[in-house]
Amino acid sequence: MLSGKTFGGNLHSKRAKRFLTHDMIVEELEGWDEEWLLVFDNYDDTSSFDLNEYIPKLGKGTVLITTRDARLGQDGWKRIPIPEMREEEALRLLLPDTDYNTLPEEDARACKEIVSMLGYLPLAIDQTRWFFSQFNFTSQMREYVEVFNNYKNNLIDAEWGYKRGEESRNWYTTFEQSFEAIASTKYGKLATHILTISAFFGGASLREDFFSAYFEADSRWIQSLGLRDKWDTLYFRGILAELVQRSLIRLENNGRNCFSLHPIIREWLRVRPESRRYDYLSEAVLILVAYTKSTADSSLPFRVQQDLLVHLESFLGDPVVQKKLSFRPDNESEQASLVMTFASVYRTSSHLREAKKLLQGLIEARRESGVADSNPVSIELQIELGETFIDDGEYTEAREHFSSVLKYADKLNRTSHCRTLLGFADTLGARGDFRAAYPMARQAQDLAATWAGVNSRLNFRAIFVLARIQAGLGRLIEVGNLVNGAYDRAYVAFGSCDRTTLEASYMRAGDMMARLDFDTAKSFAEQTLVTSENLNGPDHRLTLNGYISLGYIYGRQGLHSKARNCFEVAKSRAGSLFGGTHADVMVELTIGETYFAEHNYEEAEKQFQSGKNMSEKIHDTTMEVACTVSLFRLYFAQKKFRKAIPMAWVFVQNFPFRFFFRTNKTMVISAAVFGLLLVISGLKGYFMTVVALVSLLLVAVWFLFF
Known part of the structure; x- marks a missing residue:
């Protein structure tokens, strides 16, 4: 199994055993000497993404794609039509405990007619098998065929008006029979309601926690189905067992009471006339919103984050949800809450471009409709967008938003005021203006500790920002006190597998590096990186920060090749996270520094110049100055004084004398x-x-x- 193979043979790539990106898989397969088989299962929506990006260009491998889209076979691929299930196989599935050859001739013909009507589809045949076992049709096959045909003609033709091929109509008839059978059990309305709502999510796993979170937010939906006013896990498990028994869902082994639906089952549930599309889709959105809000202060496992993204993408592609997200003055508060919730899902998973797109779209729509930026809802949107820009390393854009919000300081609540001060201070620190940033960060940290509590996530964030600014001022003793205290409290409050604890861990490793305790810093950073990859996946913001932190430690130890490997890993995985931002320039600069330290001046110049060009393109003057200073040092070391002299004044102006003296x-x-x-x-x-x-x-x- 690919995920069980050690990647690349080096220290960092071994951590990729559990969670892989397609880039990592492609790169690894291209380097294998042995033969390999890569399978893409159920590639039916060929317009959703370009499959070629996921296929290795080199190596001794074979690619197998399963799809219902016959057009794919016209693109140069060798087409292998999959024959339908043979009659003999279908009959064994229909009658697993009965010898077909012992049946009376009339029943034998009826069995053949049944599997033929169902198009030899295993899922539909399994549904029929369940009916046989429940209603003892085994000895009355002809009677079942008559019941089936009457049911199909009356239900689908008369009530649904649903025009599909004969096989599809037959499949849906078997599903409908199972659906009505469930309605007659003790789980009744709730089981069919949960099943139908589940069809309006994406194709990923669903969890009991989704529904229990919605129940905690609004229990009226479950009370309207005649049940008690307390969530009952055992009862929910009973519902899942009932649905599994009828082959309507399949249980997943990746968490507590997780399940998923077969694509055909989802399609059938969505087209049922009783499946009121707008109502069920709206309720599915509310369930996702409730779960997201209930886990806002938690660190979700990587698999759950990926499932949420699948559901979210499914919602955003639906015209009903798109209409909900379109600005309407009569419902601006609810709409903004929905957008910020969706954006938070993207932020949590480090899909920052999508988060920015959602927030910017609504802000612009509100402005075009004449809504002032001083509107409380507009203020919250701008704060959320500013924090997303910081996550993405776009400090200039973030500073503009926080500066705009500070104009309306009298309209901010305590939390918003604290978040705005922190965001603005963080952007000032990124620009190197530590003296202006310090009093603002100190005020925000005092407010957070007083209003939200010393163990609140807001206070921890304030401590991290303040520590970075203190480090810029050269106050390393204060930084150590802040970071070590924050780590100890975060570990007790949230445990080791938590994003706040991970951030505190990286900062503690940085503090150890500043104290020249490189071995301890490296060990601490490596452990934290392993935890982040297991929790968040390989391309999450915190995981990439871990590689960068470890690279700095290796660089300080003089292990420049290892340092460069760390930076290159961060750079290769950051395509979906950064993409032309402050962080990208920083990575280019640090890679150049490793070449500079190894006296590989040609490669160092390429990296520094690349960073300088990128910083000019994105108008990041701070990083442009940093790249210019690095180029000055490089030319001076090579005694290329003609190239160095024009940059000398920039170097003198921006050399961190104050920081040098303090440290x-x-x-x-x-x-x-x-x-x-x-x-x-x-x-x-x-x-x-x-x-x-x-x-x-x-x-x-x-x-x-x-």
Whole structure:
């Protein structure tokens, strides 16, 4: 099995055993010497994505695609038509406990007629088999055929008006019989209601937690079906067992009470006349919203995140939901809540482009309709969008939104005020303006601790922002106190498998690196990276940050090749996360630094120049200056002074003298003492000695406390 193979043989790729991206699979298969088989199952919607992106171009492999779209076979692929189930196989499935050859001749002919009517479809035959076992039709095959035909003609032709091929009509008839049988059980209305709602989600797994979260948010839906006002897990399991017994759902082994529907079952449920499309789809959306809100402070496993994305994409592709997301002044609050909930699903899974698209679309629609930015709902949307820009490394855009929100500070509630201060301070810190960012971040952290509590996620976020700004100011002792305290509290409050704890872990590893404890920092960062990959997947923002953190540690140890490998992994996986942002330039710059340290000046220049061009393209002046400074150092080291001189002033203007002095206090103070003593020894007179000693004291106080 591919996911059980160790990737690449190096330290980092071994972590890809459990969760893989298609890029990782393609790259790995192209490097295998042995033969391989890659299967794409149920590729029916050929317009949904380009399959060629998922197929290796090299290697000794074979690709097998199963599809119901006959057009795919016209694109140069070798087409292998799959024959229908043979009559003998179909009869064995229909009568697993009966020897067909022992049946009376009339019943034998009836069995053949049944499997033929069902088009030899295994799922439909299995449904009929269940009917045989429940209603003892085994000895009355001809009677069942008559009942079946009457049911189909009356139901589908008269009531549904549904025009499909004969086989499809036969399949749906068997499903409808099972559906009515369930309605007559003790689970009755609730079982059929849950089954029908499930068809309006995407094709991924569904969980009991979806429905229980909706129940906690609004129990009226379940009470209207005649049940008690308390969620009953055992009762829900009974419903699933009943549906499984009739082959209407299949249980998944990836979590608590998870299940999914066969695509044909989903299609049948969606076209039933009783399946009021608008009502059931709207309720499915509400269920997803309720679950998302109930887990807002939790770290969802990678598989659950992927399932949510499938359901969300299914909703967003439906005209009914698209209409709900279109701006309407009469329902702006509910609409904004829906958009922010969907955006949060994308943010949690690090699909930041999609999150930005949703938020920006609604903000622009509101502005075009004349809604002022000072509107409370507009303010919340801008804060959410600003935080998404920060996640994506687009600090300039984020700063514009937070600056706009701060104009209406008197209209902000406590949480919004704190989030806005944090966001603005974070963007100032990314620009290198730490002195302006510090008081704002300090105020936000004090507010978060007071209003939300010291163990709230908002307070932890404030601590992380404040620690980064303190590090920029060179206050490493304060950074250590903040980071270590935050990690200890987050571990106790949320456990190790949580995004807040993971962020605290990376910052703690950075603090250890700053203290030159590289071995401990590396071990800590590696453990955190493993946890993040298992929890969030290989291309999540936190996982990529882990590779970058580990790369910095390797770089400080002089292991530049390993450092570059880490940065390259982050770069290759970040295509769906960043894509032309501050973070991309940073990765280009750090890769260039590893080449520079190895005296590979040609490759270093390519990386620095690439970062500079990218920063100019996205108008990121901070990273443009950083790349220019790196190019100056590179040209100076090569003694290419003609190229270096034009960049000298940029280097002098932006060299972090303040940070250098703060992080090298012992060396700077020792040099100052030595220099002053030389001056004193050459001077005569009491007055000059006093002046020199006072100057020495002022220098010491400045570097120690400011």
